[in-house]
Amino acid sequence: MTATKGLEGIVAAKSSISSIIDGVLTYQGINIDELAEKASFEEVVYLLWHGKLPNSSELDGLNAQLGEYAAVSPEVIEGLRLYPRDANSMAALRTAVSSLALYDSEANDMSQEANYRKAVKLQAQLPTIVAAFARLREGKEPIAPKKGVGIAHNFLYMLTGEEPAQVAIEAMDKALVLHADHELNASTFASRVTVATLSDIYSGVTSAIGTLKGPLHGGANEAVMVMLDEIGSLANVESYIQSKLDNKVKIMGFGHRVYKNGDPRAKHLMQMSRQLGELKGDMTLYDMSIKIEELVTGQKGLKPNVDFYSASCYTMLGIPRDLFTPIFAISRVSGWTAHILEQYEDNRLIRPRAEYVGPVDQHYVPISQRG
Numbered sequence: 124m125t126a127t128k129g130l131e132g133i134v135a136a137k138s139s140i141s142s143i144i145d146g147v148l149t150y151q152g153i154n155i156d157e158l159a160e161k162a163s164f165e166e167v168v169y170l171l172w173h174g175k176l177p178n179s180s181e182l183d184g185l186n187a188q189l190g191e192y193a194a195v196s197p198e199v200i201e202g203l204r205l206y207p208r209d210a211n212s213m214a215a216l217r218t219a220v221s222s223l224a225l226y227d228s229e230a231n232d233m234s235q236e237a238n239y240r241k242a243v244k245l246q247a248q249l250p251t252i253v254a255a256f257a258r259l260r261e262g263k264e265p266i267a268p269k270k271g272v273g274i275a276h277n278f279l280y281m282l283t284g285e286e287p288a289q290v291a292i293e294a295m296d297k298a299l300v301l302h303a304d305h306e307l308n309a310s311t312f313a314s315r316v317t318v319a320t321l322s323d324i325y326s327g328v329t330s331a332i333g334t335l336k337g338p339l340h341g342g343a344n345e346a347v348m349v350m351l352d353e354i355g356s357l358a359n360v361e362s363y364i365q366s367k368l369d370n371k372v373k374i375m376g377f378g379h380r381v382y383k384n385g386d387p388r389a390k391h392l393m394q395m396s397r398q399l400g401e402l403k404g405d406m407t408l409y410d411m412s413i414k415i416e417e418l419v420t421g422q423k424g425l426k427p428n429v430d431f432y433s434a435s436c437y438t439m440l441g442i443p444r445d446l447f448t449p450i451f452a453i454s455r456v457s458g459w460t461a462h463i464l465e466q467y468e469d470n471r472l473i474r475p476r477a478e479y480v481g482p483v484d485q486h487y488v489p490i491s492q493r494g
């Protein structure tokens with residue numbers, strides 16, 4: 124038995140939700156480029172959960188359910204009030220999502236209907252939690268979700284208390300479409316491992332949030348913004364990046380386990396970053412990002428991943444950088460729950476083996492004789 128470090132190249136599950144074949148990403152066989160241009164996030168959620176695009180009454184039905192479940196139980200909001208104001212935003216989200224299970228009477232109902240309903244609740248409630256957390260830490264009251272608007276719109280509204288501009292809604296919606304699912308990425312894998320023990324969907328999503336948090340995965344979008352803030356101006360890009368590359372420090376937002384010739388989602392976010400810069404009349408973040416890409420790709424051959432240009436986009440939408448990874452979760456919960464439902468459909472415990480590399484033929488030594 125020999126282990127493959129990081130399970131690289133290991134095929135660990137069959138799935139019909141999304142695929143990456145020869146660098147092309149599809150959700151249920153539909154190319155991400157087409158979805159990014161044409162689909163709303165809610166259509167994508169339906170697609171991931173049901174394997175087909177919704178017709179208008181199916182989409183209306185999903186939107187109505189999302190609206191019905193968007194308010195979070197008062198106990199969970201009371202819990203959020205107790206979190207330290209400087210709590211890590213992903214730790215807060217992980218804790219709040221875990222606590223949702225405590226106040227859902229069907230949390231441990233494993234029927235297909237209850238599991239689907241819980242997927243809808245999770246998708247509807249993550250935006251509400253993230254917005255409420257962001258407001259409470261600033262000493263502001265949470266804003267109740269609005270009826271009759273999409274998730275992107277509602278999230279921006281609940282965050283700011285103001286009607287978002289159409290351009291902001293469209294940018295957020297596209298970002299949500301682009302982040303929704305990605306085959307057997309680390310957080311999705313974690314969620315499948317959790318529920319394959321026949322644990323509940325809240326446990327699966329809680330595992331996934333904890334996994335997304337790390338900077339090698341979803342946490343990279345925040346780390347990209349930390350880097351852009353540290354660099355500060357276009358004039359500083361070259362010396363900063365050169366010194367990181369010379370010292371073999373990883374540049375956040377570059378590289379990918381699966382894509383070696385570029386992440387197909389990055390170009391959409393790059394374009395969005397340029398458009399938002401033009402609208403704001405300030406191209407600084409876009410220009411800095413382009414320069415970083417030139418240097419990193421030029422010297423290391425590494426291409427930007429989905430996290431790189433999303434950082435400048437979210438900043439130009441006025442979003443604080445520690446909410447970037449929670450926003451990733453607001454989108455990816457659609458994929459996590461689709462994978463969890465798929466796992467339940469044809470479940471088997473996920474339990475691989477380890478290659479043992481420790482000592483052999485050892486004996487118990489009494490404590491008095493140990494050095």
Ligand SMILES: CC(=O)SCCNC(=O)CCNC(=O)[C@H](O)C(C)(C)COP(=O)(O)OP(=O)(O)OC[C@H]1O[C@@H](n2cnc3c(N)ncnc32)[C@H](O)[C@@H]1OP(=O)(O)O
Pocket residue numbers: 129338339340341343372373374375376377378379380381423425428429430
């Ligand atoms: C949504 C997402 O999760 S997308 C990924 C988000 N993560 C990041 O952007 C963090 C930065 N990127 C990385 O750390 C990696 O590219 C990962 C984690 C995405 C992929 O990791 P792996 O497939 O395990 O690749 P690994 O880390 O082994 O890198 C292979 C080589 O490329 C180098 N490399 C990989 N990414 C980078 C980077 N961003 N900057 C500099 N060098 C890099 C490594 O140092 C390594 O070099 P070596 O062979 O000389 O030691």
Ligand SMILES: O=C([O-])CC(=O)C(=O)O
Pocket residue numbers: 304305307308309340380381428429
């Ligand atoms: O697939 C991966 O390894 C990382 C991921 O979640 C993504 O790129 O969206």
